[in-house]
Amino acid sequence: MALTDNELIINANNGDVMALEELIYRYDKMVLRLAMKYTGDSDDAKDIYQEVFIRVYKNLSRFQFKSEFSTWLFRITSNVCISFKRKYNKQNHLSLNDEDNSGYISTIPDDDVLSPENLFVNSEHGVKINEALNNLSPNQKMSFLLKHYEGYKIREIAEMMNCKEGTIKKYLFEAVRKLKTQLENSY
Amino acid sequence: MNHNECKELIPFYLYEELDTEKKRVFEDHIKSCTDCAGELESYKNLFADISEDSKSSIDPKLLLEARLELRVFLKAQKNKISYSNNIKDYFASFFYKPVGLAVSGFSLLLIGLFIGYMVFNSPLVNEIKTNYTKSDPIRIQNINFIDSDPSDGEVEFTFETVQSDRMKGNVNDSELQKILTYAVLNEQNPGTRLNSINVINANQTQKPDDEIKSTLITVAKFDNNPGVRIEALKSLNKLPADEEIKNTLIYVLLNDTSAGIRIEAINGLVDASKTGISLNQKDLISLRDKIQTENNNYIRYQAKNIIKEY
Numbered sequence: 001m002a003l004t005d006n007e008l009i010i011n012a013n014n015g016d017v018m019a020l021e022e023l024i025y026r027y028d029k030m031v032l033r034l035a036m037k038y039t040g041d042s043d044d045a046k047d048i049y050q051e052v053f054i055r056v057y058k059n060l061s062r063f064q065f066k067s068e069f070s071t072w073l074f075r076i077t078s079n080v081c082i083s084f085k086r087k088y089n090k091q092n093h094l095s096l097n098d099e100d101n102s103g104y105i106s107t108i109p110d111d112d113v114l115s116p117e118n119l120f121v122n123s124e125h126g127v128k129i130n131e132a133l134n135n136l137s138p139n140q141k142m143s144f145l146l147k148h149y150e151g152y153k154i155r156e157i158a159e160m161m162n163c164k165e166g167t168i169k170k171y172l173f174e175a176v177r178k179l180k181t182q183l184e185n186s187y
Numbered sequence: 188m189n190h191n192e193c194k195e196l197i198p199f200y201l202y203e204e205l206d207t208e209k210k211r212v213f214e215d216h217i218k219s220c221t222d223c224a225g226e227l228e229s230y231k232n233l234f235a236d237i238s239e240d241s242k243s244s245i246d247p248k249l250l251l252e253a254r255l256e257l258r259v260f261l262k263a264q265k266n267k268i269s270y271s272n273n274i275k276d277y278f279a280s281f282f283y284k285p286v287g288l289a290v291s292g293f294s295l296l297l298i299g300l301f302i303g304y305m306v307f308n309s310p311l312v313n314e315i316k317t318n319y320t321k322s323d324p325i326r327i328q329n330i331n332f333i334d335s336d337p338s339d340g341e342v343e344f345t346f347e348t349v350q351s352d353r354m355k356g357n358v359n360d361s362e363l364q365k366i367l368t369y370a371v372l373n374e375q376n377p378g379t380r381l382n383s384i385n386v387i388n389a390n391q392t393q394k395p396d397d398e399i400k401s402t403l404i405t406v407a408k409f410d411n412n413p414g415v416r417i418e419a420l421k422s423l424n425k426l427p428a429d430e431e432i433k434n435t436l437i438y439v440l441l442n443d444t445s446a447g448i449r450i451e452a453i454n455g456l457v458d459a460s461k462t463g464i465s466l467n468q469k470d471l472i473s474l475r476d477k478i479q480t481e482n483n484n485y486i487r488y489q490a491k492n493i494i495k496e497y
Contacts, residue, residue, distance in 0.1 A: 002397065002401075017369065018365075018368070018369065018372075018398060020261075021372065022401065024257070025254075025405060028250070028253070028254065029245055029250060032245050032249065032250055032253055033244075033245050036245065036249075042246075042249050045249070045253075046249070046252065046253045046256065049253045049257070050253070050256060050257055050260065053257050054257075054260060057261060057264065125236070129236075129237060147202060148234075148237060148238075153204070154199075154202075154204050169199070172198060172199075172202075173195065173198055173199075176198040176230070176233075179233065179237065180229070180230065180233050183233060183236065183237075184229075184233075
């Protein structure tokens with residue numbers, strides 16, 4: 001019989017490498033899918049994936065068993081995604097406006113990276129949805145992805161993103177409204 | 188309920204996040220308001236549109252790459268904290284405290300007594316099930332400089348300490364099996380992964396170990412070497428079929444780029460069907476789709492045969 005998440009955590013904390021791997025493999029597809037949807041770029045998604053599980057590895061011994069492991073994991077994932085986007089936007093913004101932008105130039109993705117072939121989508125329709133998603137704020141986007149693609153309840157998303165339910169409702173409502181406006185205009 | 192209130196609730200209605208009372212009031216309003224009913228329809232279309240996009244799944248190659256990179260990082264992390272440093276630090280902490288010195292002396296005495304007991308009380312001749320020796324000296328490898336500039340008098344680097352061990356024992360030995368299972372997942376050399384699978388396979392009979400089965404499943408799906416994937420799949424096909432194995436076979440059938448491996452998967456599915464493992468509606472749809480896109484005649488033929496049974 002398969003071990004529960006909590007049993008795997010205890011074993012992993014006792015140095016059982018296989019337990020840690022099993023725990024990671026239970027959820028890593030979801031984390032990668034979310035990161036892929038969030039960034040629209042496979043290299044960025046891999047960076048987020050690495051960062052999330054490195055944080056899991058480093059902090060697993062401090063896991064309190066007060067929430068589900070999946071909730072804790074997605075809290076880390078949403079933090080990493082949101083801070084990743086902020087960092088990326090900030091660096092991109094600086095590189096475009098500063099006279100001396102040599103230090104940031106490597107953060108600007110080239111055209112090839114942003115081409116539809118490299119995105120998570122394989123259709124024109126999917127490209128439009130990705131473009132619309134990219135126009136959402138990081139919090140709106142994360143709330144929407146967790147709700148729409150991962151199917152979490154608002155209460156759970158609030159716990160993952162460390163917000164009140166009302167705040168998540170606001171993000172979600174704004175996200176859906178913006179997507180509707182943008183996708184209606186694109187057809 | 189007015190129109191604005193109603194429109195604000197539409198996404199939450201569609202996400203089934205309204206409580207019973209709000210839902211009833213919302214539905215009553217929709218029944219009597221064509222404007223809001225139209226708005227609800229347009230949101231339904233939007234949701235259907237976006238959900239269509241959600242069918243796209245993660246590229247297994249990307250997942251494998253991400254897993255391998257993570258594994259490399261985790262290995263490097265573990266090597267940073269070497270056991271020898273831990274032991275050294277532990278004993279070093281006693282040296283400056285008189286009480287600690289007494290404690291460490293007592294501990295050494297206990298260890299000596301324990302070793303003496305083990306040496307002189309163990310039977311001298313016994314059936315050796317597993318012979319595990321650590322004879323070779325520790326080797327240092329993969330030195331990576333973090334700070335290679337000696338101008339400030341300090342440098343910093345990471346390295347791996349490796350000690351060759353040898354194990355000889357029965358293929359059924361659990362410790363031996365555990366190490367080989369680890370090798371199947373972690374060893375860089377595909378030949379070693381293959382050999383490990385073969386040994387593990389020799390032990391799997393009617394009651395497979397869950398950990399080994401789960402390892403074989405991961406390898407069958409994600410190993411980057413086709414030879415290793417097919418061996419893992421063959422090993423899985425020898426185990427008593429169950430839901431997890433069936434799902435793996437379907438996954439491989441739908442996603443693997445090698446026709447030989449897909450053939451092994453479809454053969455496994457045929458055998459699983461014979462042993463009473465049934466396919467659900469989703470599996471049958473996947474098989475029908477596969478028939479449309481598969482270019483290998485044998486796989487199409489076998490997939491049709493399976494579908495005919497339902």
